[in-house]
Amino acid sequence: MTALEELTSVSRDITNPYVDEWKRRGKMAVGFFCSYVPEEVLYAGDILPYRVRPTGCQPPTHLADTCLSHLNCTFVRSCLQFAYEGKYRFLDGFVFADTCDHIRRLHDVMRATGPFPFIRLIGVPHKSGEEAVSYYAGEIARFKSEVEQYFGVEITEARLREAIALYNETRLLLGQLYQLRRGQSPPLTGAEALNVIIAATSMPREQYNGLLSRLLGQLRGSQGTGKCRARLMISGGGGCDDDSPFRVMEDLGGLIVTDTLCFGSRYFMQPPAGGDDLIMGLARSYLNRPSCARMSDKVSERAQFTKRLIREAGVDGVVYQRMQYCDLWGGQLLHLRKVLKEGNIPLLDIEREYHWGAVGQVRTRTQAFLEMIEERRNGR
Amino acid sequence: MAGEMSLPKQISDNFRAVAESLQAVTPEWSWSVQLMSDYFGSVHEAQERGGVVGAINFGVPSEILWAMDITPLLIDPIGGVAAAFPEGVARYIDLAEQHIPYYVCANNKTFMGMLLSGDLRLPKFILHPSVPCDSNMATYPVMAEYFGCPYFCIDVPYLRNEAAFTYTVGELRRLIAFLEEQTGRSLDIDKFRQAMEYSNQAHEYMLKIAELRQTVPCPYSSLDAISEYGLVLMLCGTPQLVDYFRKKYQVTAGKVARKEGYLPPGEEKLRLVWIYGAPAFDFTILLHLERQYGALSVAFMNNNFVMRPIADLSTLDQMLMGLARKTVMMPMSRECGGVWENYLEAQIDLLRRFKADAAIFGGHVACKSNWAMAKLVKDRIYDELGIPTLNFELDIFDPRVSSAEDIKHTLGRFLEGVPARQSRAE
Numbered sequence: 001m002t003a004l005e006e007l008t009s010v011s012r013d014i015t016n017p018y019v020d021e022w023k024r025r026g027k028m029a030v031g032f033f034c035s036y037v038p039e040e041v042l043y044a045g046d047i048l049p050y051r052v053r054p055t056g057c058q059p060p061t062h063l064a065d066t067c068l069s070h071l072n073c074t075f076v077r078s079c080l081q082f083a084y085e086g087k088y089r090f091l092d093g094f095v096f097a098d099t100c101d102h103i104r105r106l107h108d109v110m111r112a113t114g115p116f117p118f119i120r121l122i123g124v125p126h127k128s129g130e131e132a133v134s135y136y137a138g139e140i141a142r143f144k145s146e147v148e149q150y151f152g153v154e155i156t157e158a159r160l161r162e163a164i165a166l167y168n169e170t171r172l173l174l175g176q177l178y179q180l181r182r183g184q185s186p187p188l189t190g191a192e193a194l195n196v197i198i199a200a201t202s203m204p205r206e207q208y209n210g211l212l213s214r215l216l217g218q219l220r221g222s223q224g225t226g227k228c229r230a231r232l233m234i235s236g237g238g239g240c241d242d243d244s245p246f247r248v249m250e251d252l253g254g255l256i257v258t259d260t261l262c263f264g265s266r267y268f269m270q271p272p273a274g275g276d277d278l279i280m281g282l283a284r285s286y287l288n289r290p291s292c293a294r295m296s297d298k299v300s301e302r303a304q305f306t307k308r309l310i311r312e313a314g315v316d317g318v319v320y321q322r323m324q325y326c327d328l329w330g331g332q333l334l335h336l337r338k339v340l341k342e343g344n345i346p347l348l349d350i351e352r353e354y355h356w357g358a359v360g361q362v363r364t365r366t367q368a369f370l371e372m373i374e375e376r377r378n379g380r
Numbered sequence: 381m382a383g384e385m386s387l388p389k390q391i392s393d394n395f396r397a398v399a400e401s402l403q404a405v406t407p408e409w410s411w412s413v414q415l416m417s418d419y420f421g422s423v424h425e426a427q428e429r430g431g432v433v434g435a436i437n438f439g440v441p442s443e444i445l446w447a448m449d450i451t452p453l454l455i456d457p458i459g460g461v462a463a464a465f466p467e468g469v470a471r472y473i474d475l476a477e478q479h480i481p482y483y484v485c486a487n488n489k490t491f492m493g494m495l496l497s498g499d500l501r502l503p504k505f506i507l508h509p510s511v512p513c514d515s516n517m518a519t520y521p522v523m524a525e526y527f528g529c530p531y532f533c534i535d536v537p538y539l540r541n542e543a544a545f546t547y548t549v550g551e552l553r554r555l556i557a558f559l560e561e562q563t564g565r566s567l568d569i570d571k572f573r574q575a576m577e578y579s580n581q582a583h584e585y586m587l588k589i590a591e592l593r594q595t596v597p598c599p600y601s602s603l604d605a606i607s608e609y610g611l612v613l614m615l616c617g618t619p620q621l622v623d624y625f626r627k628k629y630q631v632t633a634g635k636v637a638r639k640e641g642y643l644p645p646g647e648e649k650l651r652l653v654w655i656y657g658a659p660a661f662d663f664t665i666l667l668h669l670e671r672q673y674g675a676l677s678v679a680f681m682n683n684n685f686v687m688r689p690i691a692d693l694s695t696l697d698q699m700l701m702g703l704a705r706k707t708v709m710m711p712m713s714r715e716c717g718g719v720w721e722n723y724l725e726a727q728i729d730l731l732r733r734f735k736a737d738a739a740i741f742g743g744h745v746a747c748k749s750n751w752a753m754a755k756l757v758k759d760r761i762y763d764e765l766g767i768p769t770l771n772f773e774l775d776i777f778d779p780r781v782s783s784a785e786d787i788k789h790t791l792g793r794f795l796e797g798v799p800a801r802q803s804r805a806e
Contacts (some may be wrong), residue, residue: 107719
């Protein structure tokens with residue numbers, strides 16, 4: 001298998017051979033729901049951080065809907081459905097952040113209707129100034145103690161430093177991957193890139209970095225796909241872990257060359273952690289990454305980040321996808337639309353469910369979007 | 381309500397007319413209405429004379445603003461009262477929905493629409509806390525960027541512990557610094573202390589009144605119980621609020637001493653507690669329940685002020701620590717902005733104290749957070765208290781989601797199954 005095939009196979013299902021092997025060796029794995037959870041802390045305790053996805057969950061989510069409401073997003077309802085079906089029994093615990101109303105209530109419902117092992121929540125500030133960094137460092141330190149106590153592990157400074165170095169390396173390598181995507185002929189599609197990122201959150205980090213390095217070696221100098229109708233950015237909210245709509249867009253001639261997703265650029269484009277105080281370093285690194293819409297003091301910065309990536313990757317149009325009932329990413333539109341309009345950047349806004357049920361709609365709307373971009377380019 | 385009319389003035393004028401007509405019937409009923417008229421009038425006057433008006437969401441301590449001679453324009457009440465007027469707020473909601481999704485809270489959409497339409501002048505700044513929900517976080521920072529309006533978010537941590545309170549104190553300090561920068565004024569500690577003393581006095585009366593309201597029969601009307609939430613948000617830290625609650629306490633204590641309920645003798649058949657939203661667009665629904673079913677709405681989640689007055693006003697830090705604790709204990713922030721146990725415990729306590737026969741969960745359709753708990757809470761209430769809960773969908777500002785008639789019908793069917801108080805052993 002090529003490195004790309006290997007990484008793609010990891011992203012296709014809930015579990016994969018790497019996780020199976022990890023568990024066979026008697027090691028533990030803890031699921032997390034938000035990229036603001038500092039994975040390095042878990043990894044330093046020899047616990048595999050696994051980003052929870054309800055990959056393959058199709059409606060109806062009848063078990064989840066006995067507790068959650070139809071007004072809750074289908075991502076959390078699908079996660080709860082899988083939790084109740086036992087699909088996550090390979091996980092020894094779950095870590096949440098107070099990411100959004102849906103996620104924090106998933107945390108509550110799972111605690112109330114368990115038993116699920118080791119459920120914890122890390123309070124993440126909505127700001128990134130030094131006071132918020134200090135507060136978040138306190139939360140990370142508390143989480144570290146809870147992990148040590150519950151799992152009977154010791155997270156030493158040395159192990160934490162190693163884990164941080166490993167994760168920093170991932171960020172560096174993914175940065176190189178995205179650099180390749182910016183070229184005139186990107187060596188991989190947006191769908192492929194998504195699967196590469198998902199794999200990062202689903203397998204042991206040393207092995208992932210090894211595969212990613214191999215992939216980069218294979219991609220450098222390879223003849224990529226230059227011919228397309230339009231270079232696209234995928235922007236918007238979470239729960240975007242299914243490559244099928246990306247493939248639809250790319251089958252129609254769009255080429256996804258960059259994104260602002262948390263299964264994407266926002267996952268790795270953060271300042272490297274480290275320093276003398278490792279916990280403070282982690283807090284500062286995570287709070288100063290390209291932000292989620294939950295962060296209150298970063299509205300303008302998010303728009304500038306989007307514009308920067310548009311410029312660097314030569315983007316012709318932005319596809320903004322957001323989950324139905326996601327207030328945070330829905331609210332961003334008020335400002336982002338204005339900013340993109342001022343920059344003469346076409347925007348396609350797609351509201352969806354987790355499972356992208358209306359792929360036909362994606363096809364139709366993408367087709368129209370690509371035609372519009374072509375007409376603008378041709379001066380019509 | 382279109383065009384160049386000042387919304388605050390229009391609201392003030394409308395309330396004044398209502399207060400005058402109530403004055404002729406029962407003076408007590410006119411007090412809260414007159415107070416609201418005065419408040420919105422003061423907002424209008426401040427805008428007219430170039431005074432500083434800051435738009436704030438509930439949870440921002442109005443004491444700080446009043447102490448700095450800043451008129452707080454409370455976003456929730458202005459939307460709530462406008463929703464009750466004949467033309468409602470559909471126009472503002474529809475305008476906002478041209479920019480943001482329909483499922484964002486009507487509270488935020490109404491404010492956004494008011495600004496977009498020009499019916500509400502852009503405030504000097506927008507202030508809001510990070511609690512209780514995504515709708516606030518999704519809209520206020522974005523509105524501020526869109527309109528070019530300075531804003532400040534009081535970041536209130538999700539988990540409530542000493543580190544969280546310390547962080548919130550820091551946020552309040554940064555809020556003061558922000559206000560000083562925006563206004564060119566410094567916070568006068570003595571004026572702030574005076575505002576806090578007024579706030580404490582009002583809270584003392586509120587707690588005493590809450591005790592009296594728990595009496596059977598209940599001496600308080602449904603409308604007073606729900607409308608006072610807005611008054612507290614708007615006027616906490618002012619002598620006007622103290623005066624209002626002092627008068628209400630005297631009247632209510634007198635009624636209890638005479639064993640008088642709000643409803644005529646024998647007419648209080650059911651005691652309802654609204655454990656979440658209520659239809660702000662038509663509070664006469666509550667009157668309908670009283671008349672039709674003898675069902676008095678004795679308490680509301682939104683009027684459940686349980687925080688003690690802040691004892692230590694000796695230093696700025698102590699006052700801010702008191703306010704930090706108060707902020708997280710404010711109705712809505714306490715219940716909806718933290719773990720579900722906060723909500724559950726608060727509602728069970730409320731239902732128990734007020735001797736409820738039934739709980740009404742008016743499920744505001746934009747509230748994903750509370751709807752995620754609704755089933756769990758309903759079951760737990762029945763397990764612990766043996767009383768039924770009605771969960772139903774509405775938009776607290778927009779009758780197009782569930783009309784007043786639909787809501788009356790839904791409530792009526794539910795109440796018909798709840799045993800009347802007189803037929804149950806006390």
